[in-house]
Amino acid sequence: MDLFDRLKDLREQGLAEIKEAESEKSLNDVRVKLVGKKGELTQILHQMKDVAPEKRREVGQKVNELRDLFNEKLASAKDNLIEKAIEARLEAEKIDVTLPGRRKHVGSKHPIRIIQDDLERFFIGMSYQVVQGPEIESEHYNFEMLNLPKDHPARDMQATFYVDADHLLRSQTSPVQARTMEKHDFDKGDLKMISPGKVYRRDDDDATHSHQFMQMEGLVVGKNISLSDLKGTLELVAKHEFGQDRETRLRPSYFPFTEPSVEMDVSCFECGGKGCAICKNTGWIEVLGAGIVHPNVLSAAGIDPSVYSGFAFGLGLDRFAILKYGIDDIRDFYSDDVRFLQQFRQEED
């Protein structure tokens, strides 16, 4: 057999062995045998001296070609084997992706707080300051400064928690108005504030009454503040809180600390105004009280009512949450069943 035939046989045999190798080890054995230092191709080269000189060049070329071919096939066979091994391992690692994950507890914001935070951001966006005041308040700020002199029917001892002869748990957030106006330096600009917080009334707790609840007070005082400014502001609040397509109406009302006084209704978001149980068939839902700050209130705070005017509004955060989320028992806010609390998570932003 001449070298050309041997090369031809080796080519067929080698390719078959590469193909048949089933592990990286056996493939390596094949590699050593074919292209190793003592392998078949090397041996053929060693026999070159027996080849006619004019054919040596050709043999050399053929050997090199075959070496390249073997190396190429060996490399791809090796890649193939590694890939298979990985595949096998990954298959063995299979899990049931439909089993549930391991969960931590997920926190939640109190529904009243959701309303409060949202309104705070809304008003801050309109350059209102958020101001706090004491909950144990003097009669002076809770009543007198708000145009509720002694003997005013709204000052019934029955309705308010007194802690001593002159102090009480504030029955409204309005005293913060008086405190803020008293301190405000109008030389540094007009006053725009809101004040959220707890208030207390001497009511027995039931589905619609709570001896403790939360209000938010708003106040704007400047040289040119009018009822139309109040109307524009309240409409924005209503649309922000209850939907852009809500209609609003202002009704005359009465509060000792504002004159004129109004209440705002929004068209019922349940029935759209046709009348239903939620709006008591009126098509309207009362959402807040407001008005032009009474001149006596301005004067009491040392502000000249002939120069300055202002508007004020007060809204119930509990009431907003009740309306917005369709809550039917105010006690749910304070008994805090976690299943009740956690349903509002999606409302947070």
Add this chain to the structure above:
Amino acid sequence: MLVSYNWLKDFLNMDGVDPYALAEKLTRSGVEIASTVHPEDGLSKLVVGHILTCEKIEGTHLNKTTVDVGEDEARQIVCGAPNVAAGQDVIVALPGAHLPGGIKIKKGKLRGIESNGMICGLQELGFSDSVVPPKYADGIWVFHDPDLKPGDSVFAALGMDDYVLDFDITPNRADTSSMEGAAYEVGALIDQKPKIEDVVLKEDGADWTGDFTAVADEKIAPKYYLRKLTGVKIAESPLWLQVRLWNAGIRPINNVVDATNYVMLLTGQPMHAYDAKLFDKTKKIEVRLAKEGEKLQLLNEKEIDLDPQDIVITDGEQAVGLAGVMGGLNSEVTEETTDVILEAAVFDPALTRKAALRHDNRTDASALFEKGINWDNTQKALDICALILRANAGATVLAGEIKASDLDKEAVVITTTASRTNKILGTDLSMDEIVKILGKLNFPVAVNGDEYTVTVPNRRWDIFIDSDIFEEVGRIYGYDNIKSTHPATGELIGGYAADEVKVRHLRQLLEGQGLSETINYSLTSEELATTFVKKALAPVKVNWPLNSARTTMRQNLICGLLDTVAYNFARKQTELQLFENGRVYDMEGGDYHEHEHLAAAYVGLAGESNWQHKDEVVDFYYVKGQLEDVFEMIGVKDVEYRAEAIKGMHPTRTAGIYVNDEYIGLIGQISPVLTMTDKNFAGKEIYVYELNLDALLPLMAKGVKSKPAPKYPAVQRDLSILVDEDVTNAQVESCIKENAGKYLVSVEVIDVYQGAHLAAGKKSLAYRLTFLNEAETLTDAVVTKATDNVQAALEEKLEANIR
């Protein structure tokens, strides 16, 4: 106040005025209309019937009647009412008639006797029990009106064709608590001047004022007018008058009582009628404050002990009425009454209100007096009432009246300008428009340039200042017509005070840690208010608590969280991670103090339980880890935990939390004494912490100055020591920190062991010390020197064996 649309027609031309549209208009411009009711709505086939025959059905309470209902033949109807009788004109529901509550009348048989309809009482037509005249309360209604014919619809006769508008009157608009007041209000809105007429009374009896005296103190009764009528024959009032009363929610009683109520409805002036016989002896009426120990039995038979601040009407000796509230039983008008003394007066609003409250006896009259009444209507009310009694009770009006007091009220005069009106309302009204609006209210106005002066009639006693006028102008102009604008306040920056931002940041952090926010009551029991605190302070208590569980303002938030835990446990929710941010209250040193706090409570597993059983149960160290994370996130460093005994807390699993030696809160387990004995807690371990934010907020880091991440590697060395079991980690850590040199950046506890492999009373602790030099690579020599120092110090100070 229930206002009858039909009655308004006495004062205004209501043609083309839709009652429902009027209600909406009133709501938007004057007084909220809570409801508009048309009593006949949904009812049908209710006619007048004349009972021809009526005979008892043996062995039953039923009667077989034949009734003429205006058809060719009389109908046979079985009726069970006790007061049914032949000759009566009654209400008949014909077969097919619809009654309230979806009831439909059918032909039928009662005890085998055919009945072609039903004879009705007023309640069956939807009348409230509270307005049905006593005589007809337990039976059928009987008409006494000769104009009614069998077959006529009953709706008009009974006033059910009316529309009743429920005026939900705010305290300042008590002027609309009468038909005349309502007519002024409606007139202003439909631009008509109401016909409010004065009365002319011609007296027809002898003068009675000669031998009767009346005394009243102007301060408590600024007006006190009396008239006397004789020959009164007590009877039912005519139907039209009864209809007006019951549509206003007032029960007709008899012609005298009805007349006083009618006049009150018409004019807003409460009236009272006394049986004159009571005064025969003293011939005197005196209005004064009650004396200590005086008693009075009211018309409703309630016995009251009079208070020296009650205004009483007396006959000069004994009390005969609680002024402005209710008459006395001793002076009641009865079936036997022939002579009456009529009273029309103005009583002090505050005294009347307090008397009604004090004796828990509010009445329509007291409600009117306390909100004020029209001082100009006293005479008119008295005279109209006399006229009605003459017409309805055949009374003779004796000549003369007695005015024990008669104080006049000056009209309020207000001067302001059109420009100020527009400035406050945000409108652009001309003087003509303003004058026209005030004209609709029938307020006299005088104009002088930009200035105008309004003379406010006494019937509008709610108006004192220019702002009140602006309200009138604004509402009649219509709030719907006012533009929507936004305050032009110049440049202002909105936002939170710095501490408010920090508090909200903390709330977010806790929520992010998986805690649910709660809001609990500030009021709790005195016991709980002062538990769970390092030091109880002087408590703030309310004067009249609603119940014993809510007497005292809380000094801690944990008590509220425990309420929430108990509430949830009772509802089988036992995996809880809760927090609250709120205030606590005390009056240490005699002043009231409020402090912002933050507290959390943990019960159960740290995460949701899972099928892989990789559950972690909450314990002290879990909660402490959460709190340490919070401190890390707000940049509060060098927090110390000192074992401490605090009321309500586990005595050996509670720590006071300190920063720079200042107490800022506590962490630990709720005392098992509490959780084991209270069945709500089922013996579960509850872990809590509570922080005083007043102390913590100032420690919170503000502002970040960035520096690059370290370029050189840190070096770690582990250190294992054996110490007495009483040696605390804090002691070891501080010893390490004091002696490890300036390159020590952290000390981490990596193992704590105490048990079989160690000598009794000993424990093994292992620490990982991390060293870092930010300027260059640390050499082994430096680190070794540092750890040698540490080891030497531990051996010397804590008698530690290095392992």
